[in-house]
Amino acid sequence: MPLVHNKVVTIERHIIEQERATHGTGDFSGILRDLSLAFKIIYREVTRAGLVDILGATERQNIQGEIVQKLDDFANEVIYRAMDHGGHLCAMASEENEHIMAIPDHYEKGKYVLLFDPLDGSSNIDVNVTIGTIFSVLRRVTPENTPGTEADFLQPGYKQVAAGYAIYGSSTMLVYTAGKGVYGFTYDPSVGEFLLSHDNIRIPDHGQIYSVNEGNYHKWDPRMRRYIDWAKQDIEGEDKKAYSLRYIGSMVADVHRTLLYGGVFLYPADVKSHKGKLRLLYEANPMSFVIEQAGGKATTGVERVLEVQPERLHQRTPLIVGSPKNVDEVLLLLRDVE
Numbered sequence: 001m002p003l004v005h006n007k008v009v010t011i012e013r014h015i016i017e018q019e020r021a022t023h024g025t026g027d028f029s030g031i032l033r034d035l036s037l038a039f040k041i042i043y044r045e046v047t048r049a050g051l052v053d054i055l056g057a058t059e060r061q062n063i064q065g066e067i068v069q070k071l072d073d074f075a076n077e078v079i080y081r082a083m084d085h086g087g088h089l090c091a092m093a094s095e096e097n098e099h100i101m102a103i104p105d106h107y108e109k110g111k112y113v114l115l116f117d118p119l120d121g122s123s124n125i126d127v128n129v130t131i132g133t134i135f136s137v138l139r140r141v142t143p144e145n146t147p148g149t150e151a152d153f154l155q156p157g158y159k160q161v162a163a164g165y166a167i168y169g170s171s172t173m174l175v176y177t178a179g180k181g182v183y184g185f186t187y188d189p190s191v192g193e194f195l196l197s198h199d200n201i202r203i204p205d206h207g208q209i210y211s212v213n214e215g216n217y218h219k220w221d222p223r224m225r226r227y228i229d230w231a232k233q234d235i236e237g238e239d240k241k242a243y244s245l246r247y248i249g250s251m252v253a254d255v256h257r258t259l260l261y262g263g264v265f266l267y268p269a270d271v272k273s274h275k276g277k278l279r280l281l282y283e284a285n286p287m288s289f290v291i292e293q294a295g296g297k298a299t300t301g302v303e304r305v306l307e308v309q310p311e312r313l314h315q316r317t318p319l320i321v322g323s324p325k326n327v328d329e330v331l332l333l334l335r336d337v338e
């Protein structure tokens, strides 16, 4: 009997092969390789989070005698340090820093900028719930071999050359797109590699799950409330069953589930936050790029997320993202004027 042969493909090999097929310059494989190292280090710390009280204060006390860093700050620094010397980037921007971060003078400046949310869902750390890291790569618009500026970051999401996330859950995964489909890799800690586990991910056309912080219900626009009321109904004759509600409170985990199972994730505007809560550049754009590349849709409720022209680094946006038919259902009820 012939042996069943499953190819084992590491993330590095996958990217190099993709780059070869598209005659890439190697920049992208360099960026992803450096990022995956940062994710492995963050993963190691995240899985030890519960030990911090037992071991941390002694083990992670630095020479100045300062006590354990917050994991968000730690992740932020790990990514910066893994990425500052590769020669591929000319600047970085993080959800955790007010301003863009320069590449140190003595390192080469590359053609790209990196944006990231170092730990998404960080309020869930203490209760052992899935969190993640989100990233986005843009090609610079300022002249080569100079330091990057804010203008390099303030580009609409459709200009992203790559985006994705690491998710630290029951297993750790890295999901990315470089504009040619979406690929998922599961981390095997015993060999220290991300291995291709989800080839060419396609989001289901329609799903039975809606995902939203329904505690905000009374603060929403009435049309948004109407959609949620509709989502919960069994409608005879239309073959519509009540959708299930799933909400983790880590966007990266809620969108990851939406990508694999289908449905819709929403973080709408409300009377208090007129622009919603999520950040356009660090959260909405990269996740929208992934979802679109898998065949899904992402909208602010008014326009395609990836077409929003950013004006500020930390600007927020309402977000409705998921299976194309579910997003259309939301849009229909949002547009339908009484």
Ligand code: AHG
Pocket (backbone or CB within 6 Å): 095, 117, 119, 120, 121, 122, 123, 213, 249, 250, 251, 252, 267, 277
């Ligand atoms: P972060 O941990 O990076 O600050 O992001 C938290 C975000 C996002 O992950 C999640 O979808 C949302 O906050 C949850 O907000 P609510 O608690 O308002 O539901």
Ligand code: MN
Pocket (backbone or CB within 6 Å): 117, 119, 120, 121, 251, 283
């Ligand atoms: Mn976040």
Ligand code: MN
Pocket (backbone or CB within 6 Å): 072, 095, 117, 118, 119, 120, 121, 122
């Ligand atoms: Mn964060």
